Amino acid sequence: xxxxxxxxxxxxxxxxxxxxxxxxxxxxxxxxxxxxxxxxxxxxxxxxxxxxxxxxxxxxxxxxxxxxxxxxxxxxxxxxxxxxxxxxxxxxxxxxxxxxxxxxxxxxxxxxxxxxxxxxxxxxxxxxxxxxxxxxxxxxxxxxxxxxxxxxxxxxxxxxxxxxxxxxxxxxxxxxxxxxxxxxxxxxxxxxxxxxxxxxxxxxxxxxxxxxxxxxxxxxxxxxxxxxxxxxxxxxxxxxxxxxxxxxxxxxxxxxxxxxxxxxxxxxxxxxxxxxxxxxxxxxxxxxx
Numbered sequence: 001x002x003x004x005x006x007x008x009x010x011x012x013x014x015x016x017x018x019x020x021x022x023x024x025x026x027x028x029x030x031x032x033x034x035x036x037x038x039x040x041x042x043x044x045x046x047x048x049x050x051x052x053x054x055x056x057x058x059x060x061x062x063x064x065x066x067x068x069x070x071x072x073x074x075x076x077x078x079x080x081x082x083x084x085x086x087x088x089x090x091x092x093x094x095x096x097x098x099x100x101x102x103x104x105x106x107x108x109x110x111x112x113x114x115x116x117x118x119x120x121x122x123x124x125x126x127x128x129x130x131x132x133x134x135x136x137x138x139x140x141x142x143x144x145x146x147x148x149x150x151x152x153x154x155x156x157x158x159x160x161x162x163x164x165x166x167x168x169x170x171x172x173x174x175x176x177x178x179x180x181x182x183x184x185x186x187x188x189x190x191x192x193x194x195x196x197x198x199x200x201x202x203x204x205x206x207x208x209x210x211x212x213x214x215x216x217x218x219x220x221x222x223x224x225x226x227x228x229x230x231x232x233x234x235x236x237x238x239x240x241x242x243x244x245x246x247x248x249x250x251x252x253x254x255x256x257x258x259x260x261x262x263x264x265x266x267x268x269x270x271x272x273x274x275x276x277x278x279x280x281x282x283x284x285x286x287x288x289x
Contacts, residue, residue: 012041012200013224042081042117118201
């Protein structure tokens with residue numbers, strides 16, 4: 001399969017290490033594109049849920065594919081989120097084409113894109129982190145239950161459903177939270193004269209122009225790889241919201257991505273990651289971690 005060139009790809013909320021992560025689909029997507037730059041916009045690895053000791057080989061393969069891109073000189077910007085917040089102490093770390101930061105501004109064809117994860121706008125994260133973590137456990141449990149329900153739906157020839165999507169789209173407080181999130185992000189971006197504001201966090205893929213009394217800005221959200229399986233792509237001056245579910249060609253293309261689901265203990269997980277770093281011949285990273 002010929003790889004599709006893309007100037008910039010923004011991926012967020014992969015949540016590696018959880019049952020809901022669609023790692024195999026992400027692998028197929030990464031193998032189908034040839035990006036010049038990748039922004040990993042937070043919650044790529046779900047460090048909050050490492051105590052589950054769940055780490056299939058397919059999740060490790062996502063990490064390995066990203067490392068391979070780095071060794072080839074592809075710029076990879078890792079922006080920290082709330083589920084991988086322990087990486088925030090490494091903000092500013094750079095090795096070759098890899099960089100860790102908490103937020104960034106990219107120049108895209110003379111326009112400024114303000115990129116950050118978005119948890120800074122979440123009141124629950126700021127004042128009741130324990131409640132946010134409890135919600136994350138409940139969300140992952142709901143995804144697991146949803147998978148079981150869809151398994152039986154498929155057996156009876158019915159279309160799959162997303163319980164969490166239905167909840168978010170029907171509960172007024174959830175709809176209000178999403179609208180408020182987008183409005184606050186747009187307001188701050190306009191005040192700082194940014195042309196684009198790019199977020200993740202709320203798992204709600206979107207591209208839209210937002211206008212206020214102070215001006216206009218293009219708001220973009222990359223969605224996630226738990227429910228929506230989406231990313232943002234910027235190529236030749238144009239933004240596009242990529243959806244794996246709508247990519248009929250890629251979904252039907254047979255790639256060798258289905259590794260056996262082996263479970264790694266927590267210490268084995270970190271050892272596996274360290275082995276990948278060693279293969280990159282990067283003793284600096286090993287020391288830093």
